[in-house]
Amino acid sequence: xxxxxxxxxxxxxxxxxxxxxxxxxxxxxxxxxxxxxxxxxxxxxxxxxxxxxxxxxxxxxxxxxxxxxxxxxxxxxxxxxxxxxxxxxxxxxxxxxxxxxxxxxxxxxxxxxxxxxxxxxxxxxxxxxxxxxxxxxxxxxxxxxxxxxxxxxxxxxxxxxxxxxxxxxxxxxxxxxxxxxxxxxxxxxxxxxxxxxxxxxxxxxxxxxxxxxxxxxxxxxxxxxxxxxxxxxxxxxxxxxxxxxxxxxxxxxxxxxxxxxxxxxxxxxxxxxxxxxxxxxxxxxxxxxxxxxxxxxxxxxxxxxxxxxxxxxxxxxxxxxxxx
Amino acid sequence: xxxxxxxxxxxxxxxxxxxxxxxxxxxxxxxxxxxxxxxxxxxxxxxxxxxxxxxxxxxxxxxxxxxxxxxxxxxxxxxxxxxxxxxxxxxxxxxxxxxxxxxxxxxxxxxxxxxxxxxxxxxxxxxxxxxxxxxxxxxxxxxxxxxxxxxxxxxxxxxxxxxxxxxxxxxxxxxxxxxxxxxxxxxxxxxxxxxxxxxxxxxxxxxxxxxxxxxxxxxxxxxxxxxxxxxxxxxxxxxxxxxxxxxxxxxxxxxxxxxxxxxxxxxxxxxxxxxxxxxxxxxxxxxxxxxxxxxxxxxxxxxxxxxxxxxxxxxxxxxxxxxxxxxxxxxxx
Numbered sequence: 123x124x125x126x127x128x129x130x131x132x133x134x135x136x137x138x139x140x141x142x143x144x145x146x147x148x149x150x151x152x153x154x155x156x157x158x159x160x161x162x163x164x165x166x167x168x169x170x171x172x173x174x175x176x177x178x179x180x181x182x183x184x185x186x187x188x189x190x191x192x193x194x195x196x197x198x199x200x201x202x203x204x205x206x207x208x209x210x211x212x213x214x215x216x217x218x219x220x221x222x223x224x225x226x227x228x229x230x231x232x233x234x235x236x237x238x239x240x241x242x243x244x245x246x247x248x249x250x251x252x253x254x255x256x257x258x259x260x261x262x263x264x265x266x267x268x269x270x271x272x273x274x275x276x277x278x279x280x281x282x283x284x285x286x287x288x289x290x291x292x293x294x295x296x297x298x299x300x301x302x303x304x305x306x307x308x309x310x311x312x313x314x315x316x317x318x319x320x321x322x323x324x325x326x327x328x329x330x331x332x333x334x335x336x337x338x339x340x341x342x343x344x345x346x347x348x349x350x351x352x353x354x355x356x357x358x359x360x361x362x363x364x365x366x367x368x369x370x371x372x373x374x375x376x377x378x379x380x381x382x383x384x385x386x387x388x389x390x391x392x393x394x395x396x397x398x399x400x401x402x403x404x405x406x407x408x409x410x411x412x413x414x415x416x417x418x419x420x421x422x423x424x425x426x427x428x429x430x431x432x433x434x435x436x437x438x439x440x441x442x443x444x445x446x
Numbered sequence: 447x448x449x450x451x452x453x454x455x456x457x458x459x460x461x462x463x464x465x466x467x468x469x470x471x472x473x474x475x476x477x478x479x480x481x482x483x484x485x486x487x488x489x490x491x492x493x494x495x496x497x498x499x500x501x502x503x504x505x506x507x508x509x510x511x512x513x514x515x516x517x518x519x520x521x522x523x524x525x526x527x528x529x530x531x532x533x534x535x536x537x538x539x540x541x542x543x544x545x546x547x548x549x550x551x552x553x554x555x556x557x558x559x560x561x562x563x564x565x566x567x568x569x570x571x572x573x574x575x576x577x578x579x580x581x582x583x584x585x586x587x588x589x590x591x592x593x594x595x596x597x598x599x600x601x602x603x604x605x606x607x608x609x610x611x612x613x614x615x616x617x618x619x620x621x622x623x624x625x626x627x628x629x630x631x632x633x634x635x636x637x638x639x640x641x642x643x644x645x646x647x648x649x650x651x652x653x654x655x656x657x658x659x660x661x662x663x664x665x666x667x668x669x670x671x672x673x674x675x676x677x678x679x680x681x682x683x684x685x686x687x688x689x690x691x692x693x694x695x696x697x698x699x700x701x702x703x704x705x706x707x708x709x710x711x712x713x714x715x716x717x718x719x720x721x722x723x724x725x726x727x728x729x730x731x732x733x734x735x736x737x738x739x740x741x742x743x744x745x746x747x748x749x750x751x752x753x754x755x756x757x758x759x760x761x762x763x764x765x766x767x768x769x770x771x772x773x774x775x776x777x778x779x
Contacts, residue, residue: 191570241760247767250513250570251707251717255759258704262753269749366752374578377571387568419590423582429575433567441566 136384140399147406151413158413166292168409170284173294174360175372176401177301178353179379181346183397184305186380188342189322189389190242190249194256196373198234198347199354200366201260202227206355207273207364210280220280227351234260235347236340243339257373264366272365276358283359294356301352306394314341323390371422378429379404387433459714459766463729470736478743484611485619486740492621494735496687496699498628498728500706502635503679505727508710509639510672511652511719512562512569516554516577517706518699520677521684523584524550528685529593529694538597547685548678554580555677556670563669584696593694604689624686631679636724648672652719708755709734712762716770734758 151159158164178195185192206227213219234256241252286293309315317338321328329335353372358364381387382404383397411421455461474481500517507514524547532543554576561572607620639645647668650658659665688694707717713730715722737758741751 241764245764245767246771247763248717251711251763254704254707255756255763258708258752258756259760260756262750262756265749265752269747374574377574381571387571417586419582419585421582423579423586426575426578426580426582430561430567430572430579433571433575434561434565437565437567 137393137396137399140382140396140403144399144403144406147403147410151406151410155413159410162290164409164413166287166290168405169292169295170360171408172401172405173298174353174356174369175375175379176298176398176405177349177356178372179376179383179397179401180301180305180394181349181353182376182380183383183385183392183394184318184342184346184349185249185253186385186387187318187322187389187392188339189325190253190339190342191377191387192238192253192343192346192350193250193373194234194238194253194260195346195350195353195376196369197257197260197264198231198350199357199372200364200368201234201264201354202230202351203354203358203368204264204267204273204364204366205230207276207358208267210276211273216277217279220277224355227355228348231347231349231351231354232344233347234350235344238347239340239343242343243336261366268364268366272361272363274363276362276364280359281362284356297352297356301349302394302398308345309394314338318342319390319392321389322392374425374429375404378425378432381429382432459769460723460726460729462765463713463726463733467729467733467736470733474740474743477745481740481743483613485613485617488609488611488619488621490732490735490739491625492690493739494731495622495625495628495690496683497702497706497709497731497735499631499679499683499686500702501709501727501731502628502631502724503676503683504703504706505710505713505715505722505724506635506639506648506672507569507676508707508715508717509652509719509722510648510669511655512669512672513707513717514558514573514673514676515570515703515707516558516573516580517676517680517683518702519577519580519584520551520554520680521687521699521702522696523554523580523588524548524681525684525688525694526584526588526593526696529596529688530588532597532600533593533595536597538599540600540603543597543600544682544685547681549681551677551679551681551684552674553677554680555674558677559670559673562673563666581697581700588696590696592696592698594692596688596692596694600689601692604692622690624690627682627686632724632728639724644668644671649720652721654720705734705738705755708759708762711766712759714766716766 148160178199181195182192206223209226210219210223213222238249238252238256241247242249282293283297284292284294288296309318317328317333318341320331321333321335321338325335328338357368361368379400380392380397383393383400385392385397407424408421411424471481500521503517504514527550528543528547531546532538558569558573558576561567561576562569603624604622606623608623608625609621611619611621613619639648647658647663650661650663651665651668655665684699687699691698709730710722710727711717711730712733713722713726713728715726715730734755737755738751741754742748746754
């Protein structure tokens with residue numbers, strides 16, 4: 123019994139809160155609309171939706187843990203998606219072409235991330251400014267490649283990445299689980315993971331502790347770029363076309379998820395599991411609103427409201443803790 | 447001594463931006479002689495009118511050490527709600543339009559101020575949240591369609607000009623009377639920032655909050671004034687845009703924040719706060735507007751525009767950051 127109490131105490135309050143919210147939504151929606159909400163089809167459609175922005179949210183989480191922010195994720199996603207599409211079309215949509223497209227997309231994501239990391243870590247330009255410019259820059263390159271309209275005519279089999287299922291589990295969910303596992307391993311068991319947390323909580327102290335801040339920053343933004351490109355590939359596969367202005371609402375959504383998952387906006391704190399749960403909770407809310415036929419505009423307002431509400435509560439709780 | 451001062455002026459950020467503007471004008475003028483003439487100045491001032499209003503508001507916020515990305519949403523809700531209200535109650539007064547739009551802006555600014563100053567949320571996240579909230583409210587509860595019926599008196603303002611110019615071909619170019627709004631605002635901002643206690647206080651809290659508090663500045667009061675002013679100016683800017691475009695759209699200004707922040711940063715304002723000048727902002731907006739409107743004259747296809755603007759911002763910020771490092775490394779007297 124004591125052991126259970128200890129476990130509850132040990133568990134992050136934030137994660138516990140998210141779990142409770144998710145379960146509440148499932149129960150309430152299960153009572154209101156049991157046939158639509160609790161159907162296999164609904165869960166499968168949710169499964170093909172959330173990995174897109176969910177993977178982007180992890181990029182945002184890493185950047186925020188380092189004490190920065192990555193507003194260019196959507197730009198990176200679209201640019202690598204476009205280049206992926208161009209590569210595939212150039213190679214006639216064969217299986218080899220698809221593989222080449224994915225590899226090229228990830229390299230593009232790495233390059234974009236490296237550019238961000240260099241400007242932030244070496245030239246010491248504030249992350250917010252760099253990534254805001256980055257968004258413009260990468261979107262701009264995307265527009266130059268596509269000349270405006272979307273690139274279409276992608277191979278049918280490429281759409282299977284988001285539409286296909288493996289033993290009733292949508293493939294995006296499998297990709298998402300792999301990403302979560304890899305990130306969890308990186309944060310838990312590598313030197314880089316520990317260094318990132320140190321640097322995020324106090325960059326001066328980490329510098330004097332012998333941590334190469336530039337290297338950690340570069341790694342962080344490169345990882346973030348890779349996650350961005352994976353998100354981009356999923357977006358391209360989802361729409362079966364590539365364009366420079368897909369998913370523009372994802373910037374706010376990823377920020378919301380990262381904060382909801384317990385990532386501290388000033389750096390140093392963040393949990394992979396928290397963010398993963400936040401993504402699932404948010405997708406449940408979104409799906410519930412869809413089934414209740416709430417307008418998409420109210421959803422936009424709701425995201426903003428939830429973001430503000432969550433930060434205000436955590437901030438108030440924290441200030442209470444410090445005054446005690 | 448005198449030499450030093452000349453050197454300081456010549457290497458100042460404003461001077462560099464001014465030189466780039468002049469150089470760019472000369473290049474465009476050589477490539478395309480159509481560029482040279484009064485009509486370019488008139489078109490340019492019309493194109494940058496609204497951006498100028500937003501830029502001065504945003505600059506004050508950035509100088510105070512914050513950032514406000516919610517102003518497009520604030521402007522949209524202000525202009526849309528005002529026009530809708532005026533049409534529904536058949537009110538037709540220019541003064542009322544600006545007062546109501548500015549008033550809604552102040553309320554939104556107050557919300558930002560409470561979140562940033564009282565609850566101490568990072569300004570970027572707070573204003574991003576407010577932006578999404580306001581935009582959602584505008585679209586869901588006020589409507590999503592553009593309104594092209596603007597009350598007559600308000601609409602007639604778009605047809606009043608302070609200066610007209612007719613070229614040889616007989617095409618008339620007219621400078622709208624609305625240009626007076628940014629002119630007045632910039633003079634006012636220059637005086638307030640330079641010569642009043644409030645203005646100096648804004649620079650002080652942007653530079654070092656603790657030092658400013660110890661020096662006796664009321665940080666919370668200044669932050670409230672800054673964010674509420676920004677909200678007010680966003681409302682005014684939104685109404686100006688409506689009159690200029692003769693249409694009220696609930697989403698028309700969304701996405702404008704990127705250009706405005708870019709213009710300010712190019713104008714030499716440091717995004718970390720404490721530094722920035724009104725003249726620099728004016729020049730920054732001019733440069734961005736020049737690039738946006740006249741790239742086509744150089745024969746650059748329009749789909750290159752986003753990239754080129756982004757590239758200019760990156761180069762501009764890199765130069766600024768290297769300069770800051772250089773200045774910091776210099777021996778202090």
